[in-house]
Amino acid sequence: MLSVVRVHLPSEIPIVGCEITPYVLLRRPDGAVSTNDVPETAPADGQFMRYRWYRIQSDRKVPICSVHPMEQATIQCLGCLKSKIPVAKSYHCSAKCFSDAWQHHKVLHERASSALNENGAEEEELFGRFGSGGSGVLSTAGSGSLSNFGQSPGVNNGPVPFYPSGTDKNSGETWFEVGRSRTYTPTADDIGHALKFECVAVDSEKKSPIGPSTSIMTSRVIPAPTPTPRRLIQVNGDVLGHLDLDSQISSLGTFTVLSYNILADAYATTDAYSYCPTWALTWNYRRQNLLREIIGYHADIICLQEVQVNHFEDFFSPELDKHGYQALYKKRTTEVYSGNPMAIDGCATFFRRDKFSHVKKYEVEFNKAAQSLTDAIIPAAQKRVALSRLIKDNIALIAVLEAKFGNHGAENPGKRQLLCVANTHINVHQDLKDVKLWEVHTLLKGLEKIAVSADIPMLVCGDFNSTPGRCICI
Secondary structure (H helix, E strand, O other): OOEEEEEEOOOOOOEOOOOEOOEEEEEOOOOOEEOOOOOOOOOEOOEEEEEEEEEEEOOOOOEEOOOOOOOEOOEEOHHHHHOOOOHHHHEEOOHHHHHHOHHHHHHHHHHHHHHHHOOOOOHHHHHOOOOOOOOOEOOOOOOOOOOOOOOOOOOOOOOOOOOEEEEEOOOOEEEEEEEOOOOEOOOHHHEOOEEEEEEEEEEOOOOOEOOOOEEEEEEEEEOOOOOOOOOOOOOOHHHHOOOOHHHHHHHHOOOOEEEEEOOOHHHOOOOOOOOOOHHHHOHHHHHHHHHHHHHHOOOOEEEEEEEEHHHHHHHHHHHHHOOOEEEEEEEOOOOOOOOOHHHOEEEEEEEEOOOEEEEEEEEEEHHHHHHHHHHHHOOHHHHHHHHHHHOOOOEEEEEEEEEOOOOHHHHOOOOOOEEEEEEEEOOOOOOOHHHHHHHHHHHHHHHHHHHHHHOOOEEEEEEOOOOOOOOOOO
16 A cells, blocks of 8 residues: 655744645555655556645734744835835844844945836846745734735745635634645745645545645745845955056956855755754755856856755756856766766856857766776875875866857957866865865866967856965965
8 A cells, every 4th residue: 555654854943935745755556665756647556646735824913034934024124115025024033133133234225226217127136036025923814815825926825715625613724725736836925924834645536635635844934035245255356457457358258257166955954054944955945046046147158066966957057048148067076976966067158149158068087087097106005095086086077168258359359369268176185185285276277278379368167165365276
């Protein structure tokens, strides 16, 4: 018989616009245990899984603190209301909470004013694409929004009925069915309400449950918090002082570059980031913030590190393609790594199609370089120790691009203006400084061969796990 072994949620706190995908462990009729779904379209021995999502509503109105979502709000920022910022972001649980967030509020007010002056073109980037502008208040059961349950465009939670599913007479709480699929994306109408996920095995012919249902409750849904503005650090003039930037810019033209280690989901654990709430570590929450920020910089070239294979294929590549970017990718090698093949990370380089065209791609695998080095100079008796020190599965992605802009056309009509862009992640323990230096040296030697042969300027991006002034920096 098909049955549910275990159900749990990636985070107890749901976020507006962030898809919830429960972990459901099933025991199939043949006794096998698996997380693979058994839908009605592909039943197992005449049985399939049925899923339901419910939202609880009551007559109580509970404003939620925008900073501490588990606390009830007692203060509201009037400046946010005047600036037409989503009201859910204006609530605070205490005077100290409001005072601590005041600088952030001022930035929001200024950005909101600028966005309004530009006919609201930037409003989606400011507040997100999922309409987190709900009231931030637990609305009444008879809110009049039952016909569509506040679903945002592009959010598909499956067909749902337009009537209450049940009422608790003691508490006055009413449950409304809001979804009929395994996943659910909270909407603005869910803010302040708890959700319940329910699953049960069903007989294909009778369409009736064949066992008890399993359910799990969430905490109250909160609006997507606005990320705190970044405190950018100005690069010291000494670092760039020796470069002749003016001559390079005049020959190539200007363009912008973004390099960003996005933190792979496999590394975003509560053990490593114990100070961070679990909902903020979930990939479904982080990916929208990352995409919003990356797009907001309007960079001509984007170099990302720690991009998982599945996230590149299913998310970043198609999403950035919509914004005019072409993508290149290289995943890390797997001599050390032994986890899920789709969860292994790598480097992704994107460039605007209207600014550059792709000429050639090179891939550097430092494991192979380590093997060649030890074969050449390390005695056989010491080779194993040397390889264990050098092999870290790190890679580099090198792209040769041709610029579609600049002054080269007038001065050298027959000459192509090429640019060599390297993207790497030197993911080596801080105690192995010599290994870091060797990997960077290996990359630069490879770039020299490319650049010198064709007189191509080089651009080296990445996460070097180092700081200005260290031996790794170039």
